[in-house]
Amino acid sequence: xxxxxxxxxxxxENKLNKILLITGGAGFIGSxxxxxxxxxxxxxxxxxFDKLTYAGNLNNLKEIETDPNYVFVKGxxxxxxxxxxxxxxxxxxFVVNCAAESHVDRxxxxxxxxxxxxxxxxxxxxxxxxxxxxxxxxxxxTDEVYGAKFKNFSAxxxxxxxxxxxxxxxxxxxxxxxxxxHQTHGQKVNVVRSCNNYGPFQFPEKLIPLMILNALTDVDLxxxxxxxxxxxxxxxxxxxxxxxLVLHRGKSGEIYNAGTGNERINxxxxxxxxxxFPGSQSQIKFxxxxxxxxxxxxxxxxxxxxxLGWQPVKQFEAGxxxxxxxxxxxxxxxxxxxxxxxxxxxxKIYKSRLTE
Ligand code: NAD
Ligand code: TYD
Numbered sequence: 579x580x581x582x583x584x585x586x587x588x589x590x591e592n593k594l595n596k597i598l599l600i601t602g603g604a605g606f607i608g609s610x611x612x613x614x615x616x617x618x619x620x621x622x623x624x625x626x627f628d629k630l631t632y633a634g635n636l637n638n639l640k641e642i643e644t645d646p647n648y649v650f651v652k653g654x655x656x657x658x659x660x661x662x663x664x665x666x667x668x669x670x671x672f673v674v675n676c677a678a679e680s681h682v683d684r685x686x687x688x689x690x691x692x693x694x695x696x697x698x699x700x701x702x703x704x705x706x707x708x709x710x711x712x713x714x715x716x717x718x719x720t721d722e723v724y725g726a727k728f729k730n731f732s733a734x735x736x737x738x739x740x741x742x743x744x745x746x747x748x749x750x751x752x753x754x755x756x757x758x759x760h761q762t763h764g765q766k767v768n769v770v771r772s773c774n775n776y777g778p779f780q781f782p783e784k785l786i787p788l789m790i791l792n793a794l795t796d797v798d799l800x801x802x803x804x805x806x807x808x809x810x811x812x813x814x815x816x817x818x819x820x821x822x823l824v825l826h827r828g829k830s831g832e833i834y835n836a837g838t839g840n841e842r843i844n845x846x847x848x849x850x851x852x853x854x855f856p857g858s859q860s861q862i863k864f865x866x867x868x869x870x871x872x873x874x875x876x877x878x879x880x881x882x883x884x885x886l887g888w889q890p891v892k893q894f895e896a897g898x899x900x901x902x903x904x905x906x907x908x909x910x911x912x913x914x915x916x917x918x919x920x921x922x923x924x925x926k927i928y929k930s931r932l933t934e
Pocket of ligand 1: 629
């Protein structure tokens with residue numbers, strides 16, 4: 579054991595005020611997680627390490643930016659020097675790795691950055707977590723690693739990984755690297771695989787905020803294929819509680835699925851949203867389907883219920899109504915996003931589809 583490891587162990591024995599490094603904290607889930615942790619653990623110091631890609635938005639954290647327990651550090655998980663600097667400066671006890679390129683459509687047109695940030699980035703984070711004897715490393719993963727639902731089969735944590743798009747494949751690769759760090763170095767790790775998240779601060783490239791934003795601004799609502807695909811939805815706050823439980827009480831080396839059973843057909847969901855915007859029903863447009871579009875996902879979440887007592891509490895339609903209201907009340911947040919990059923992306927993905 580090195581002197582620094584020894585010193586850290588002695589310090590930790592007396593320490594309640596942990597240092598938590600959250601990567602990707604300026605994104606949707608990360609920013610909700612930071613607010614959640616600052617609120618729940620007033621003795622923790624939270625370091626938000628984020629590259630600020632198109633999806634990283636410090637406006638998501640405006641109301642806590644001056645909190646003395648919060649620090650923002652701009653950096654790239656795929657850049658060893660950036661990661662080394664943040665570990666040297668803060669010596670975190672815990673790491674929650676949220677940083678990732680997160681959108682399936684972008685991974686189909688531009689996969690390289692997904693490999694860089696999601697795979698290489700996870701390995702670099704793991705290397706430094708190991709070197710610094712982090713007390714736990716939680717990887718924020720997804721049900722998409724199991725691939726599309728096949729017949730009546732629901733994946734448990736031991737099911738095989740069969741990702742079908744570059745995003746899902748990069749997340750599956752990252753999960754395996756997390757496992758490898760545990761097996762090789764004895765690093766304490768957990769993986770949380772949740773279904774589709776929704777809630778405030780979600781970037782409007784994902785289904786729910788995109789439909790709300792378009793309905794708000796009288797733009798067409800592009801439904802892929804015939805809209806028959808299904809997704810299972812979790813409110814981001816329920817996901818934050820699952821990550822918290824796994825971080826503090828997860829059995830080392832274990833994976834936990836976090837699903838809700840709230841599965842909805844895409845078209846029905848879009849129809850529910852447009853009902854809140856009189857006149858927008860006629861703006862639903864069926865457009866060319868996504869390549870390799872997974873029809874639905876299915877996973878069992880009994881392990882996290884039984885071992886950690888986690889249950890989702892947010893009823894889906896109530897959570898959706900609150901989310902719609904949040905976007906209606908945050909027009910400034912939306913306007914700031916609808917800048918050059920978003921419009922270019924929108925044209926690239928939707929223009930030809932909507933004019934076909
Ligand atoms: P997001 O796209 O809203 O945010 C991602 C954040 O990561 C952004 O702030 C971005 O700037 C940052 N980032 C990207 N590359 C980085 C890099 N190389 N270095 C440092 N920061 C970088 O994504 P999200 O929806 O909040 O997802 C967060 C995590 O949760 C991802 O790992 C995603 O795979 C996973 N996940 C998301 C969902 C979902 O429905 N959104 C479901 C399950 C799992
Ligand atoms: P998305 O929010 O991109 O999440 P994921 O692909 O990771 O599940 O998409 C959710 C579902 O909505 C998926 O079946 C694709 C569909 N979809 C549309 O029909 N239209 C859209 O414009 C988008 C973004 C998604």
